[in-house]
Amino acid sequence: MLLPAVLVGAGSGLGAVGFRWLIEVFTRALSGHDDYSSAGHADNPYVPWLGPYFVLLAPVVAGALYGPLVYRYAKEARGHGVPEVMYAVARQGGRIPPRVAVVKSLASALCIGGGGSVGREGPIVQIGAALGSTAGSLLRVSEERMRLLVACGAAGGIAATFNAPLAGVFFAMELILRDFTARAFGLVAVSSVTASVIGRAALGDERFLDLAPVNAGHLAAYALYVLLGAVAGAVGVLFTKVLYGVEDLCDSVWHGPEWLRPAAGGIVLGAILLALPEMYGVGYPVLGKAAVGGYAIGFLLVLLVGKIIACSVTIGIGGSGGVFAPSLFVGAMLGSAFGQTMDGLAPGVTGSAMTYSVIGMGAVFAGSARAPITAVVIIYELTGEYGIILPLMIAVVVATGVSHALSRDTVYTAKLRRRGVDLDLTGPAAIEVRAAMGPPPPALAPGTGLREAITAMIEADAGRLPLVDRHGHYAGSVGAPALSRALHEGLPENTPVETVRDHPPALLAGQSLQEALPLLSDSEGGGLPVLDGERLHLVGWVSHRSALLALHPQP
Numbered sequence: 001m002l003l004p005a006v007l008v009g010a011g012s013g014l015g016a017v018g019f020r021w022l023i024e025v026f027t028r029a030l031s032g033h034d035d036y037s038s039a040g041h042a043d044n045p046y047v048p049w050l051g052p053y054f055v056l057l058a059p060v061v062a063g064a065l066y067g068p069l070v071y072r073y074a075k076e077a078r079g080h081g082v083p084e085v086m087y088a089v090a091r092q093g094g095r096i097p098p099r100v101a102v103v104k105s106l107a108s109a110l111c112i113g114g115g116g117s118v119g120r121e122g123p124i125v126q127i128g129a130a131l132g133s134t135a136g137s138l139l140r141v142s143e144e145r146m147r148l149l150v151a152c153g154a155a156g157g158i159a160a161t162f163n164a165p166l167a168g169v170f171f172a173m174e175l176i177l178r179d180f181t182a183r184a185f186g187l188v189a190v191s192s193v194t195a196s197v198i199g200r201a202a203l204g205d206e207r208f209l210d211l212a213p214v215n216a217g218h219l220a221a222y223a224l225y226v227l228l229g230a231v232a233g234a235v236g237v238l239f240t241k242v243l244y245g246v247e248d249l250c251d252s253v254w255h256g257p258e259w260l261r262p263a264a265g266g267i268v269l270g271a272i273l274l275a276l277p278e279m280y281g282v283g284y285p286v287l288g289k290a291a292v293g294g295y296a297i298g299f300l301l302v303l304l305v306g307k308i309i310a311c312s313v314t315i316g317i318g319g320s321g322g323v324f325a326p327s328l329f330v331g332a333m334l335g336s337a338f339g340q341t342m343d344g345l346a347p348g349v350t351g352s353a354m355t356y357s358v359i360g361m362g363a364v365f366a367g368s369a370r371a372p373i374t375a376v377v378i379i380y381e382l383t384g385e386y387g388i389i390l391p392l393m394i395a396v397v398v399a400t401g402v403s404h405a406l407s408r409d410t411v412y413t414a415k416l417r418r419r420g421v422d423l424d425l426t427g428p429a430a431i432e433v434r435a436a437m438g439p440p441p442p443a444l445a446p447g448t449g450l451r452e453a454i455t456a457m458i459e460a461d462a463g464r465l466p467l468v469d470r471h472g473h474y475a476g477s478v479g480a481p482a483l484s485r486a487l488h489e490g491l492p493e494n495t496p497v498e499t500v501r502d503h504p505p506a507l508l509a510g511q512s513l514q515e516a517l518p519l520l521s522d523s524e525g526g527g528l529p530v531l532d533g534e535r536l537h538l539v540g541w542v543s544h545r546s547a548l549l550a551l552h553p554q555p
Helices: 004-031 046-057 058-073 082-091 099-113 121-139 145-161 165-177 182-203 221-253 258-275 284-291 295-315 326-345 353-369 371-385 387-404 413-416 450-462 480-486 513-519 542-551
Strands: 464-468 474-479 530-531 537-542
Touching: 004 058, 004 099, 004 121, 004 145, 004 182, 046 058, 046 258, 046 284, 058 099, 058 165, 058 413, 058 542, 082 413, 082 537, 099 145, 099 221, 121 145, 121 165, 121 326, 145 165, 145 182, 145 371, 165 182, 165 371, 165 450, 182 326, 221 295, 221 326, 221 353, 221 387, 221 413, 295 326, 326 353, 353 387, 353 530, 371 387, 413 542, 450 480, 464 537, 474 480, 474 530, 513 530, 513 542, 537 542
Parallel strands: none
Antiparallel strands: 464 474, 530 537
């Protein structure tokens, strides 16, 4: 596994470099600037006659390009990416279609380049994970090793894009694998280091934030770090709630084709960018300026609220990008505003506002993602300032605790729970019906006679057969005991089978197998139908044998 881990790390590093280049290309093409978030209300030099109003069109053009791309080739590329990787590792044996890497790269680069207020870290995690899964498929490794290669790809992506190899390792272990073992740590570390070396060779060996030396301040300031952690934890939860609330709102408002949704919603995003151009794209220059105290308290709060809304709208309209960077952005605004406020109230005690800004970044990320180890490590690697470790650890721990108290889910697991997936479940509760179902047996047409139905049942070697109506819709089923009783009671052999049909409980593919097992035990041995979301068409069939195989896979 050592050589595959190195190769996956190299692929992730190259993928991160290529992805950042794509973002720069599309940002320059659609805005006329290297990073429009720091350009104010500047004109686009390619369309100067539009003035600053070009931002109304940039998200529309980008959405018109990536919307059909995602809808047609890889629906998994929509959204922020990390939940899909977590689901693939926990429930799909680490299998991610190779096309996801290509589609995610193009879609996210177009979205960010067109003004989407999202991050590049979530996409690169999904891109690296897809590369790891593809490598595992080519090498025909076991599911356990496939999961490790997916984690290696995710770690490599974070390491290369942030120049933070340790953060890449802990991100993969804490959020993707959700487990710590010496073997997994070693392989993920090798991949992360490889990707980081490639990233540094191509992008330079510079820190994300180049700050002046910081200090923790007076001993009394530790009480303020606790307070900042509590506020940041609440803000992290608020970010998650607003994100999915806006997505629900967009779902209820939009009734057109999904491929057109990003372009249509781009008008709303463009209006936000026109009012607050600092929200254009990832916004790292704005974050850096806030970290060194470049904005007043009032404007910092405007930027904080603006980022939450702009990021939520970008995801809600079907955009493709991460929420990692937005959480850091929100944390920087919160921390800087908090530090400046406290410095005005207790000068000489609080320490520098820059310290609170950096700590706020880690605390809000911890509050939204509940990954405290990753939060501490990544802020240390981004700044290189060991002096913030103690207050950072305190704030992150408090933020994580407050987040636990206020919400069951994180910004990543909430997306999965909304689909009915709980990663904390094990055994039958963790297995979906889709994993236990097989193809449905041949359906009986309307008017089929009893004798003909028995013949069909014998040929299919099934104890129960589904019925369909003249439109091909599911219309119940008939079991062997019911057919036997009907003939024993003297009903003519040509009696329509509809006279003895019944309607056993129908399952949905996304249901938990734990919910299906009691229903299956009462099905007289014939199995149960699995229907589509509209409960009109058969998509599969669960038998006792298929359920047992799902619970205890054969080697």
